[in-house]
Amino acid sequence: MVFSLFKKKKDSQPLKNRVEFCITNLSLGAADAYDVLLEREDIEMEESGCTSHCEICEQGIFAIVNGEIVTADDAEALVQAIDEEIKQNPLF
Numbered sequence: 001m002v003f004s005l006f007k008k009k010k011d012s013q014p015l016k017n018r019v020e021f022c023i024t025n026l027s028l029g030a031a032d033a034y035d036v037l038l039e040r041e042d043i044e045m046e047e048s049g050c051t052s053h054c055e056i057c058e059q060g061i062f063a064i065v066n067g068e069i070v071t072a073d074d075a076e077a078l079v080q081a082i083d084e085e086i087k088q089n090p091l092f
Contacts, residue, residue, distance in 0.1 A: 016044040017091045019082060020064040022051045030061040032075030037082065066091055 021034055026047065037043050053069065056062050061078050062071040065085040072078035 015091050016042055017086050018044045018046065018066055020046045020048055020051060022053065022057055022062075023047050023049055025057045025061055025063075028057070028061060029075060030063065030078060033061070033063065033072075033078040033082070036075070036079050042086075065089075 019037055021030055026034055034045065034047075038045055051057075051064060053062065053064075056069060056071060060071055060073055061075065062069055063078060063082055064070070065082050066089060068085055068089065070078065070081045070085050072081045
């Protein structure tokens with residue numbers, strides 16, 4: 001019985017980079033970046049009611065990539081910044 005807890009699953013899913021968006025920040029312009037990233041298979045998307053980064057949210061759009069805050073001036077730049085963060089600090 002105990003050994004069954006440590007048995008490796010045959011159909012394990014590959015690790016995905018996690019990108020979190022504040023729901024308020026989505027309405028301030030990050031929604032376009034969210035829509036682009038939603039199509040990607042290597043990213044797990046999450047929306048939060050509030051990420052408790054209100055001072056950053058007031059200044060511009062942002063996302064939290066694998067725990068790191070990424071900011072940009074527009075949605076296109078945010079997607080590029082997220083890609084750069086994933087390249088520099090991959091989850092796996």
